[in-house]
Amino acid sequence: MFIDRAKIHVKAGDGGDGMSSFRREKFVPKGGPSGGDGGRGGDIVLVVDASLNTLIDFRYKRKFKADSGDKGQTSNMYGRQADNLYVKVPPGTVVRDEATGEVLGDLTAEGQELVAAKGGRGGRGNARFVSSVHRAPTFAERGEPGEERGLLLELKVLADVGLVGYPSVGKSSLLARVSAAKPEIAAYHFTTLTPVLGVVSVREGQSFVLADIPGLIEGAHEGKGLGHDFLRHIERTRIIIHVLDVSGQEGRDPIDDYHKINDELKLYSERLASRPQIVAANKMDLPDARENYPRVAEHIAAEGREIFPVSAATGDGLPALLDRAVALLAEYKDEPAPPVDTVVYTAKPEAPFxxxxxxxxxxxxxxxxxxxxxxxxxxxxxxxxxxxxxxxxxxxxxxxxxxxxxxxxxxxxxxxxxxxxxxx
CATH class of the missing domain: 3.30.300.350 (GTP-binding protein OBG, C-terminal domain)
Incomplete structure (x- = not known):
């Protein structure tokens, strides 16, 4: 099961209480304060594990609590600091604060860590409060409470190339043909309800990750069909392969399909629409496709894009398509970060209470x-x-x-x- 959204609650460990004690040894009947500090509470740390590809684990465990630090001891001994609690997430996880919606982190690289909640510091023992006017304090601090918050996790799949197109144009069949992925394939719309990833090996030392993004429809940018649920999964792809059913057997015109899907991409994200895109004219094993292809190819070429006649059913034309995808990936340069509007804030002193x-x-x-x-x-x-x-x-x-x-x-x-x- 593919789960790409989750809500969890994290509670970092509390700091250990400080100790209030006095030195009592033979020949030192009235020693000074000797209470040690408490240990720090454990942090909650999210860490990327590349072996995960879904947030399904958070369907069964939603609450995470780190251990508290140990109490301070006599003889100025500190309490033990609690271990951090590490929570594994798949690469591509965006972490938001549930209360504010603020993005706390975008975790993409293996081993990348994010401290989601900080543990409380240990309370100070009475030895820390000695002064020239107060030589024998009897009090110590309690440990500081650890941070506690709700988190919203959202997964955006990490793929080099994304397959887009209307339902039933043959994206799943194409992915199954060129990789070891096993997507469900059937002759009805929205057979694929979740993104499916496959590794495509073109030749020795040349491979890339290909994602079959569930079918889009007109109005997807407004959330229609699978809409927002899966448009975001295309955001991280570098190259887009736009799959068209040039046979028109679904009763739609492939040229209209081409424009409608690109309009949806543009309405969802201008940056996404500007990614390098090549067109796969699929189902060329059918007579209607061979008849329609010259008209479709002429139109796509006039749009300034490359088109490749392919058949996911027979494999014809796929090597040329994949070679071009590899070449485009080699030429691809990471996009600059989107511009951020500069906002000038006038600093105001925060009221102490x-x-x-x-x-x-x-x-x-x-x-x-x-x-x-x-x-x-x-x-x-x-x-x-x-x-x-x-x-x-x-x-x-x-x-x-x-x-x-x-x-x-x-x-x-x-x-x-x-x-x-x-x-x-």
Missing amino acids: TIRRDDDGAYVVEGKEIEKLVAMTNFANDEALRRFQLAWRRLGIEADLKERGIKEGDTVRIRGAEFEFKES
Whole structure:
């Protein structure tokens, strides 16, 4: 089964908690703080594995969670850092953030890696908080939570040459004839419902990957037929072989087919329509095809494109077609990246926090720094609590809440934690 889209959820490992401890040895009854830092949580890393050609594995496993780092130890010993979790994806996978739609990476090369979620850093042990005025801190930080997000994976097949054309023009038969691929072949439209790849060996040391892209129809750029589901698979191909049924046995004019398919390619992507394209006039073993060929060949030549009379059924004409494809691949130069519109942004300082009212009247405080502080504070420790209160005032949250009319006993929520407001 060919699966070319998947939605997964990744959760990187949390950092290990820091340790709060004091040195206790013989003849050193009152040693100083000796709590070590926690270990870093594991990252979630997507890595390209060329042995994969589909996203089907993500149909059965959608959630990935890395291990957390170990806690810090006494004697200033750090906790063990967790191993990264590697998730294999096929080459040609585009990774997007589910919430924002932002493209995080385009993975094409064997072994290429993308850190999809970073592990949290380990919390600092109490030995890290010693200062000239605070010689014996009793508190340590909790580990930082690892990143968590939804990812959208989209596969675009990697092929050198793509076969395009209306359904039932003989693309699958052509691929089966020139490679070891075994596409399903039948006399009805949309027999091929998924892209099929085959390796074509032309001669010693010369080969390329050929993709049979499922049949396109008029309106494909708007999503009709298989439309957007498979037009994107042609985007990475360097050369296009446009297969025409010159026999006209489907009741369509091959010249009309030629223009309609090219119009769809152009409407979908100007860059795609500008790729080198050669035309395979298929089914030349049929009398109607031999009769139509001179008219079709004259029209294609007037368009400035090469046409090759072939028969996927008998193999006639295919060597010349493949030789030309190899020659075009040798001449092909990678296209420059599409121009990106330059947008000038005026930098605005990001607010350290925001405050809003919840439906039940509670005050909700949101902000990267304060949420991280809440996650890493051990509120069961009085010193850690006092440190949090100092940071709370330093950020100006208490003053802002008072301006908004907060009263003693009102509820304040930060990152899922609830606090009862009290005048300091």
